[in-house]
Amino acid sequence: MSTAVETASSAVIVAIDGPSGTGKSSTSKAVAAKLGLSYLDTGAQYRAITWWMLNNGIDVTSPAEIATAAAKPVIISGTDPTGPTITVDGEDASGPIRTQEVTSKVSAVSAVPEVRTIITELQRSIAAGAEGGIVVEGRDIGTTVLPDADIKIFLTASPEARAARRSGEVKGSDLAATREALILRDAADSGRKTSPLAKADDAVEVDTTELTLQQVIECVVTLVEEKRTAA
Numbered sequence: 621m622s623t624a625v626e627t628a629s630s631a632v633i634v635a636i637d638g639p640s641g642t643g644k645s646s647t648s649k650a651v652a653a654k655l656g657l658s659y660l661d662t663g664a665q666y667r668a669i670t671w672w673m674l675n676n677g678i679d680v681t682s683p684a685e686i687a688t689a690a691a692k693p694v695i696i697s698g699t700d701p702t703g704p705t706i707t708v709d710g711e712d713a714s715g716p717i718r719t720q721e722v723t724s725k726v727s728a729v730s731a732v733p734e735v736r737t738i739i740t741e742l743q744r745s746i747a748a749g750a751e752g753g754i755v756v757e758g759r760d761i762g763t764t765v766l767p768d769a770d771i772k773i774f775l776t777a778s779p780e781a782r783a784a785r786r787s788g789e790v791k792g793s794d795l796a797a798t799r800e801a802l803i804l805r806d807a808a809d810s811g812r813k814t815s816p817l818a819k820a821d822d823a824v825e826v827d828t829t830e831l832t833l834q835q836v837i838e839c840v841v842t843l844v845e846e847k848r849t850a851a
């Protein structure tokens with residue numbers, strides 16, 4: 621599997637990785653919109669394939685069943701940062717991929733190597749087709765999907781801050797339970813054999829615990845602009 625992604629020479633590729641609740645999606649969308657770049661949420665693709673498996677009677681505790689079915693769903697991601705979309709077999713999946721059921725199963729499905737191979741190829745082809753450049757966010761973008769990205773950012777934040785942000789999104793959610801679920805998902809994503817959640821050696825780490833979202837966006841925009849000027 622080739623890892624080289626060829627884009628137009630002026631096209632910048634930005635990889636943003638990190639655990640849940642560090643601000644990847646919010647930051648990536650805002651940075652892409654500000655700089656006129658495309659945007660890809662790779663977590664949404666893993667959620668979409670998980671949703672399809674659950675809807676199609678696949679036993680998601682069986683890596684063999686998941687592997688056999690992995691190539692069946694057709695996942696299409698729209699990359700406009702002001703209105704990203706995702707469909708599975710032509711059906712809008714943007715709502716259902718955010719349910720608690722999908723969230724609790726996505727780490728198991730995304731750990732299966734056959735799933736990663738298919739989704740990684742899809743991500744590389746989207747990045748290669750983004751003529752004006754792209755911000756791609758996920759867990760293994762800087763390490764595996766786009767190791768030649770022009771800029772790699774790894775966002776972190778304390779589990780407390782991440783849990784508070786996540787439970788702030790859902791009315792009446794339990795902070796302690798959110799924190800526990802988040803820590804379990806981090807462990808599964810970091811501990812899997814195939815392209816685990818990890819910081820690339822050449823990524824810039826930004827701890828967002830004490831930063832506002834606006835400060836994180838400005839920090840990343842500055843890093844991208846510095847890189848573009850230097851190129």
Ligand SMILES: Nc1ncnc2c1ncn2[C@@H]1O[C@H](COP(=O)(O)OP(=O)(O)O)[C@@H](O)[C@H]1O
Nearest residue numbers: 640641642643644645646647785828831832833
């Ligand atoms: N630096 C920050 N300070 C406060 N809230 C933030 C910050 N970054 C993101 N958020 C909020 O935290 C929640 C999770 O952010 P999100 O971008 O979805 O994270 P991720 O994609 O890493 O899971 C969102 O509601 C977002 O608005």
Ligand SMILES: Nc1ccn([C@H]2C[C@H](O)[C@@H](COP(=O)(O)OP(=O)(O)O)O2)c(=O)n1
Nearest residue numbers: 640641662663664666726730758759760809
């Ligand atoms: N590049 C990626 C992106 C996400 N995943 C997996 C692991 C994550 O727990 C799930 C869901 O990712 P998503 O970014 O939607 O999760 P959060 O927004 O942080 O809750 O997908 C992955 O394995 N590789």
